Amino acid sequence: MAPGSGFFATVRRFMSDYLAALSAQGPMGELLARARRDPKLRRRLVESPEQVLAEAGVSLPAGLRVEVVENSEKVIHIVLPPLAAE
C-alpha cells in the first residue's frame, strides 16, 4: 500500500501528533524516539514498562500502571483522553 494513501496514512499522521504530545514530556520523548525502530527496546517496553521508563528517567506518579502496546497492520490502538468536564 502506498505510504501516502488512505487509512494507514491517516493513522501515521495521527501517530505523529500523538507522539509529539507524549514527547513534550522530556525523557519520555527520547525513549520513544529510540523505541520507534528498535525491536529489542520495544519488547522490553511491552514486557516491563514501568522498569524501562524508570531507567530512562521518566518519573511516574506512585501507583500508576503502564501498558505499552504496538500498532501493526492488523491492530490499531487509540488512547482516549478523559471526557472534558461539562
Add this chain to the structure above:
Amino acid sequence: MRANPLLRAVMRACTESDFRAHLLRDPREALALEGLLVPEGVEVVIHEASDDRLVVVLPDLEMERRMAEHHAPPDGPVADVPPALRLEWRGYTLVASGRIDTESAPFVRRELQRPSIDVDFDLAGVTFIGSAGLAALLAAQKRLAETENVIRLVRVPQPIINVLELAGYADVFEITHDESLEYLAAACRL
C-alpha cells in the same frame, strides 16, 4: 479547516459522551461517522486513559522501517537560508521560525519538497507569512501530492491561521493546532 480525521474523532470523543460511547462500543462504525474507513481485517482497539493506568502506543514497526526508506533530510539547521528565517529538520518535521517572505519563501519550497513522504511543517515560531510564502506552500503541496503525500501544518499560531483563512487556504492543508495536542497530552497524564 481540515484536521486529521482520527484526531477529530478522538477530540469528539472527549467532548461528546454519546460519540465516546459509540466509539467504545463499535470503533469501526463510529470512525466511519468521521469519514474514516477502517479496512477489513484491521482491528481498532480503544483504550481509555485513567488516573491509575497509562497506555502508550508505539507506531507500527514495519511502517517505521518502510518510512525510513523515504529519506528525510539529515537533522539540523538548514544552512543557506536568509537571516530573517530559520529552518531546521527534525526527522520528518521542518521547523520554521521568523519570517516567510519573498526572500525566504523559495527556501521553504525547496526544503518541503526534499522528502518523498509526508512532511510536517512546524510554524510555532513563524511571525509572518506573505503571499510568496503561501505560494511556496501550495507549490510544495502540489509536488508532494504527486506521490499521494501531504504537507501538514503543525503548531500553527492563530495569527498565521487567520492569514491562511483570509487567503482561502485553510482547507487546502491539514492543520493541527496546539489545542488538539493538549487534548492528546491529557491522555498521557505524566
